Amino acid sequence: MIKAVFFDIDGTLVSFNTHKVADSSKEAIRLLKEKGIKVFIASGRALFLINNLDDLEFDGYITINGCSCFINDNGNIKEIYRETFDKNDLFSLNDYLKTDKIPCAVITNNDMFINYQDDTIKHLYSMANVQIPKTVDLDDYIKNNYNDILQLNIFTDENKEKYLMDNVLKNSKSSRWHFSFADINPKNSGKDIGIDKIIEHFGINLDETMAFGDGGNDIGMIEHSALGIAMGNANESVKKIADYITDDVDNDGVYKALKHFNVL
CATH class of the missing domain: 3.40.50.1000 (HAD superfamily/HAD-like)
Incomplete structure (x- = not known):
């Protein structure tokens, strides 16, 4: 039953x-x-x-x-x-984004932030009828708020997603409900x-x-x-x-x- x-x-x-x-x-x-x-x-x-x-x-x-x-x-x-992230993953992501500035959003229980946005990003959020995240210096935000971050949205293809999971976000896991981005969450x-x-x-x-x-x-x-x-x-x-x-x-x-x- x-x-x-x-x-x-x-x-x-x-x-x-x-x-x-x-x-x-x-x-x-x-x-x-x-x-x-x-x-x-x-x-x-x-x-x-x-x-x-x-x-x-x-x-x-x-x-x-x-x-x-x-x-x-x-x-x-x-x-x-x-369940929150292993902070080592978030700090590794910070280092990665210094050389490959792909769009990345962080989500807490109360707000959303992103390193930058363009028309494609705006379209994706509007498609789900979700507010566009505030643009911030993500490096600074992660360093000061890593305990609050519960999810990442990485706007990239599956090949780069795999690279990130294997080499940068080793204590996290990914899932994808849209071809344009992946949800990244703590492994557990x-x-x-x-x-x-x-x-x-x-x-x-x-x-x-x-x-x-x-x-x-x-x-x-x-x-x-x-x-x-x-x-x-x-x-x-x-x-x-x-x-x-x-x-x-x-x-x-x-x-x-x-x-x-x-x-x-």
Whole structure:
């Protein structure tokens, strides 16, 4: 019996075309809660960037790809878990960026900063309907705030991403839901770890969980949960490991999968 359902946001609950949650998904979440099933967000976004779920309420939030997890205690949002970077990785990144000035953003629980931006960067953030980070001297920011940084966005291709992970960010891991950039997080993080922290808090077993996603950063939780659902618009790598492939986000995919497994 499913007691907890975890939802990615962008491309899963929220359409990239409309930037809105489908009415059928809203109805599905309402029905889940009516049945006493817990509903959770599992996103690459920081909590302060979750601005596109209308008035939907959730029982908890896995944010920044599992680096910061929250529970909703009668409207009081409380952090129950946090994972930060090995500072050696961040200092190595500083050294690297002195010779290869690729765009790089840092994300904390409260803000975002980037070393520089151009029209492409602005377009990518607007595509996800996310505010453009403040431009700062990243070298100085990292040196003074490394304990607050929970995620990096590296705007480069997969070949350079691999080089960075092998030689610069050795104690971190990467995932990619868009070809233009990679999310970089501490090695001991992930939406799958976030699921474990959340269900431990609520006394729910892993075999009572279900997860929906579409991007590379969803693979861990889709493999980890008892039922892992890939959206019809998901990356092929996500579809390969999913227990079930539902319809697109724009074609009631969430609702249809919940009905298929008789969760609704």
